[in-house]
Amino acid sequence: MNKAELTKSIATGAEVSYELARKMLDAFQQTIENALVHGDKVSIRGLGAFVVSDHSARYYHHPLTGEAKMARAFRSVRFVASKQLRDLLN
Incomplete structure (x- = not known):
């Protein structure tokens, strides 16, 4: 939808x-x-909650060159379904 x-x-x-x-x-x-x-946090009873997740900076290796790089820290939004909604789906 x-x-x-x-x-x-x-x-x-x-x-x-x-x-x-x-x-x-x-x-x-x-x-x-x-x-x-x-x-x-935004909670809607019977539906779920929108929450902000903080992700810290981290090192990773480039898959082709093997070079170590730094990924920046970022924030993302997660939706956590309520128990009522999860039960409805299962």
Whole structure:
């Protein structure tokens, strides 16, 4: 399901216009992004949680030359499904 299909589903389920559903989805996305940028965890009961994972810098060897290089530290976003969602899928 892509963003347009999700927006259409929200509009139908909430009995609102497509434009309003799109604005709601955009605001939801922006809110999650802002919280994650500030290092906060976003938990949605029954669905799961969006969490920021910090990965430290590390050395690796280039596979062709064998040269040792340094990979920079970075942050990524993980989604951890709730037990309720995991049980629904299994």
